[in-house]
Amino acid sequence: MKKIFVIPFGACLSGTPHWYIRHGARDRDTAFPVPVNFATKLRNAGKDVNFLLAWNRPHSGDYALDELFQWIAEITK
Numbered sequence: 394m395k396k397i398f399v400i401p402f403g404a405c406l407s408g409t410p411h412w413y414i415r416h417g418a419r420d421r422d423t424a425f426p427v428p429v430n431f432a433t434k435l436r437n438a439g440k441d442v443n444f445l446l447a448w449n450r451p452h453s454g455d456y457a458l459d460e461l462f463q464w465i466a467e468i469t470k
Contacts, residue, residue, distance in 0.1 A: 411468050412442045413461060417450035441468070 412435050416428040425446065432444035443464055450456050 410441055412440055412444075413464055414442065414444045415447050415457060416445075417452055417456070418446050418448050419450060420452040422452045 412432070414428055414432050416423065416425070428444070428446075432442050435442045445457075447456055
């Protein structure tokens with residue numbers, strides 16, 4: 394099996410302190426453990442993680458935009 398390029402996780406730990414992660418519960422492209430493990434690893438590293446499995450949502454990425462912008466406004470005060 395050919396290995397694909399991935400971003401080294403260490404790069405995530407040295408970067409931004411705030412993370413907003415959403416994963417659609419009906420996402421057929423990525424299994425739940427991927428974002429769950431990512432969010433857990435970030436939290437364990439002391440990062441501020443806002444994570445949610447968005448119920449009944451596919452892999453669309455454009456849900457909860459108002460909530461996202463409100464979160465951005467709160468962390469940039």
